Amino acid sequence: MLPYPLLLIYRNFKRFKSTFFINLIGLSTGLAGALLVYLWISDERSFDRYHALDGRLYQVMENRRTAAGIATQTGTVPLLAEALRREMPEIEFVATTTPVPFFPAFTLAAGGQHLTAVAKYADPAFFQLFSYPLLVGTPATVLRDKHAIVLSEALAIKLFRSPQNSLGKAVEWQMADRKQTCLVAGVFAGVPRNSSEQFGCVLPFASFKDQMQMSETIKWDDDGPFNTYLALKEGADPAQFQAKLAGLLKTKSAQAQARGRTLFVRPFSAGYLHGTYENGVATGGRIAYVRLFALIAGLILVIASINFMNLFTAKASRRVKEVGIRKALGASRAALVGQYLTESVVMALLALVVAVGLVQLVLPQFSALTGKPLALRWEPQLVGASLALALGTGLLAGSYPAFYLSGFQPAAVLKGKLPTRAGDVWTRQGLVVLQFTLSVLFIVAVVVVNAQLAFVQRQPLGYDKAHVLRFDTGGKAARQQAAFLAEVKQLPGVVQASSVLGGFLGGRYVAEMSWRVKRLPVATMLVNYDLVETMGLHLVAGRSFAPQFRADSAAIIVNQALVAGLGMPDPVGQRLDGARIVGVVRDFHYESLHEKIKPLLLRLDPQINTVLVKLQPNAEQATIARLQQLYAAYNPGFTLDYTFLDADYQAQYVAERRVAVLARYFAGLAILISALGLLGLAAFTAERRRKEIGIRKALGASELSIVWLLTSSLTWLVVIAIALALPLSYLLMQRWLEGFAYRVAWQWWYFAAAGMGALLIAWLTVSVQAWRAARRNPVLSLRAE
Template sequence: MFKHSLLLIYRGFVRSKTTFFINLVGLSTGLACALAVYLWVNDELSFDKYHQNEGRLFRVMENQRTPEGVNTRDGNTPLLAEALQAEMPEIEYAAVATPPNFFPKFTLVGKGKSIRAVGKYAAKGFFRIFTYPLIQGNPDQALVDKNAIVLSAEFATTLFGTPANAIGKSLEWQLADLKQTCVVSGVFDRIPPNSSEQFDFVLSFDAFKDIMKMGRRVDWADANGPFSTFVVLQEGANSEQFNNKIAGLLKRKSAKNANRTLFIEPYSASYLHGEHKNGVSVGGRIEYVKLFSAVATLILVIASINYMNLATAKASRRLKEIGVRKTLGASRATLVVHFLTESVLTAFLALLIAVVLVQIALPQFNEITGKHLTLAPKLSVMAAFLAIALLTGLLAGSYPAFYLSGFKPAAVFRGTLMNSVADLWTRKGLVVFQFTLSVLFIVCVLVIHRQIAFVQAKSLGYDKSNVIYFETGGKSAQQPGAFLAELKRLPGVVNASGMWGFFVEMGPHGPGPEVEWEGRKVATNNLGVNYDLLETLGIQIKEGRSFSRKFRSDSLKIIVNEALVARLGLQHPVGTALGTAQIVGVAKDFHYASLHEKVEPFIFRLEPQAAGTVLVKLAAGQEKETINRLRRFYQQFNAGMPLDYQFLDAAYQAQYASERRVALLSRYFAGLAIVISSLGLLGLTTFTAEKRRKEIGVRKVLGASQVSIVYLLSIDLAKLVIVAIALALPLSYLVVRQWLNSFEYRIPLEIWYFLGAGFLALLVAWITVGTQAVRAARANPVLCLRDE
């Protein structure tokens, strides 16, 4: 029986080659999109889930109540982990670590080799909390010694030949003007690519406390800090009860902390749900996961609608087949299974083509998404692909199966079968739904593109063009004054300065220390800078002056931005004392964070030794020559250390990597939606022209013009597209407005975005329908009528 059904399905495919081809192309394209998005979503959802303590591993967070609302931080005081371990029996392990990207790259020197590497400090429980397996060394003892360093297998091999050879060997690390000799106490295996943090080595946090002079302070709870605190709860411990228990810990330690509340959140949730507003998690990368999943699903729905429309529109060709099979005893259930099998087989054939398309497109897709996805023959991936194809086939074939199997044999053989109004409206409704989604995608592409262009062109309050930055080490870090003075003398160097930390994307772990004036407290971001930093970046002074070597007391002065002045309500800011520092100047507001956020209060502190990161303004048109001079000068000043620089505008653009990916993917998705929808229109127009072939012949014999024939065949489908546009425009307005609301600074929504999208969709529909209509109108009426 099944073999007979397969034979009938094959004959049906051969008999309706055009319909079969259109369905195959539409379904394979939609499935290719869905499969690529599935690989991306699956990878995103797997981040940080590989740790053996998953389910009991948490990050300690903090909510701070301010007059502007609740500010959520993932940074804590450095001694919090020790206090929690000592006071909370629910905790099995607790450890503090420096946050990701807290330091610029270190320089590691061992066995005469020098390499740049990403490092962090962590407490001794780090390798028990996280699953970074040690292939050499003991996870309990690896970070006990203050002079210990744990290397990645890759760097241990680079420096010492093999991981085993590295154990017990000495090496020196350098960072700015700091350096220390350490002994390799362990080697950890390669960190998986689905880890949210990548690093090359780990140092003991006890050594960091010594460097920063962090003794065991009685008032430790009063301190703020950017440090990450991680805990693993005991088996069976209730996380909600533990949250209630630690919420008031800082408040119990000190009355000064009445506005601070601790809580924990799963470590693996931070990657996807890392955005908080007013103390509540509001998403993060999970929004893109939902967005792309929804888009892929909708594109599959559009492809399935093509199948539904073409299958039901061509019902007249299968009437006799259905009538004969019913007369011979086939039940409606049998026919439903037959038609569903037909659609599922089509979907599986489309799946084979889709897998080939994904394999071809995967390198480009990886480049867009910043991933390293592969089509590995994993059972889970194969099962997911088959499930997606099966569901697509069932969805595409569901309506046609129940529609076609419902015909009555007597009506079929009498030729009295008529399409019901409901059937016609269903097909029209599906076409409208297709193009509604297509118009929505086009509007999204236009608005996202304009917003990204706005972000790139907006004046930031500083000049990022022709500015490079690099991290110092060796002699340049130990003698920053001499280094910067000689650097400025190089031909092509307009200006240069240094800072501690980095300029772009300040405050990733929440605002820094609070300042107080007349009872008002404001959390600030602040930066230690060298002379000429504001001049190098072109930051303008609104009141007062910049830091100057003419005034020796400037190391006790600060420069604030307009946002801090407004927040504190300062009428005459220059000369006002904030704590022990006096304001010497007010800088105009500048966007040190992304345009997603409003400009927050900011303080510049003068630190003449600040040169951890050096910024150099290059003369326009001389960038290449100047960088070559700078490279030679740097290697002369720091023997054996290569210059590793980046452009400031590239760092700024990196803040919008996600938005650019959304923009590019949206463009592809919109194109796919339009192509698949147009395929459906093409199929419907072709079938309509074929069905009305004799009518067209009669009309032409009676004198109808080609224009009137084209109008006859096009008008009904064009009306459906216009209805789709009318429905899509208000829906698209709501969608893009919601997306734009994530930006504090955004473009206005102009009417041409929506009218342009509607016109583009209508133009594509006219071209698609018109080409087939013109072809039918130009047919010889003799050929149309010769069968009569």
């Protein structure tokens, strides 16, 4: 036997089966969407928070004044950690490290095995600052020795079968033409997935200092790409520390003061979500997507709740009599409100159960889509969040019906007739307008995001990304780079080959350069011979690098943006930053289309070992096999890990692609739920106007005219929604598009498609109900009166 309130709910659900199912579908899909977004958001928020010192852990950042405003960077001067340790007693641990994207992959060799791994150099305090539990070795000492290497558990197992077995063993690493032998001093458990940096081994920063022949004392004027992290002592006041740090550089360096360089710290775990700075102020980053999706999930729930409200009140004419009876028997308004709220909350909890099932069903696809292995783990937080979502939705959805129904005078409703109140009609219609406004907004978003992504594909990039293979060389192939590349170029199926530091796409090292009176930040790309030819860059003046010109080691090729920026009338032959310009290439997008093409120079460096190979189309597989053979001949035991440049290009728009797919899902959800709601409202209208329809039909109205009678009023609501949504969607999507330096132009049909789409869906939905009402025998309608 069910408890009394549940019994009532059960009987009501049984009585209004179609309403029950429409509500269940609406609320459960809405809740499922919200749950998925919750899982995604909690994963995003978990990034970099697993360190024991989180809360006291900071990254040192630098602001500097430039012509374009204050620039913020994570790079700090070399040896900053040592200086800070000496000068700031508030610091418990501090370490300088090389940033992970700094080097191409290292090759590790031991016992005849070769593996590639991402490496970083770090000061001894690294394992004290960050919680990467050591399976072998102690955090305080593991990086003390210059010849130490700390491996991840996975690498240790691959090279030495077990972490314990690897202690003290020799590993030879190689990167480009450098190599060194070191001894395993420790093994760490590995980097968790929710870390913003992934690496496989850590080397002592002291060793890096030796290799680079860096000064033993800090040079405050230097620029540095290095990252500095610190943990404050317990009880130290971060604000006071911040103030002290801000004044540090100008007391140390006149140049720093002149260039407006200042240091500050940001909480380490904030870097992942709040990584973007504009003019020295944190302006967001990935958090924007977290907020966007939270907002979208909220809106979907609002749409689902509106459905519940509309369907509930639509059936109110059949429930008001009950309200009258209960009130006549002495039920207080509060008791009735309680009863209806209980009903909506139970409904929402039921929907939650269905939603959990739905989430389980789509979680594999959703995980693939977001690139995160998400799972429903029923920890207290998730249980709490799910219940709160359901409870909140239930209360939101139930509030209007509860107060609406319980507010009638019993005498007015005891006869079972619903009094007409202008305000209620407006409320209901307003809710439908709101639903459709949101739906149209979602449709426009889908159209615009997809149009921009198509634009990204279509946009001429200034280079040819098709059939270009990219890989990092190691071993002998790296040491004898020129010979290796020459042999690659000879392979059948290879059109051209070259190499570039780090990769062809992505951010570059930027330094200010001056020519005559002008000064400009200029990005540098270190390249090998034949890069212009391999990438299909277009020379507009001068020539490409070539081995026959010995002076090319001090030559550069610049892009048109640089020429225009410095206002060079005749660039070829001019000198810039101590090098002679030998060629000018047409501007090409070496960064994503989010960024404007900025001044760039190409400098020759035949040693760099990220190789780019242009293949002939249609014979890629055979050519790759030949490449692998050649590589194996140079480096027995090495594997060739390659990617296609096209994939690297697409990877720049992963976030946008996710938004596109998610927007599509959510737009579908919003429309589905809104259409269900409209179905409810159409039923309500048909019921209210039953007598009118009966009379009209008795007087000879055609079924078609009745259908029009019922659809026209709802059509107007949708038209109003479209009118509201279009300017709003323009404003919102324009803001999104502004994140791209190169963006698609607005087309009138984006709006027309969204508006017509919404209208069509609305018509289809409403006409089903309208036909049913129109075909009803008028005698029945009139007798019911």
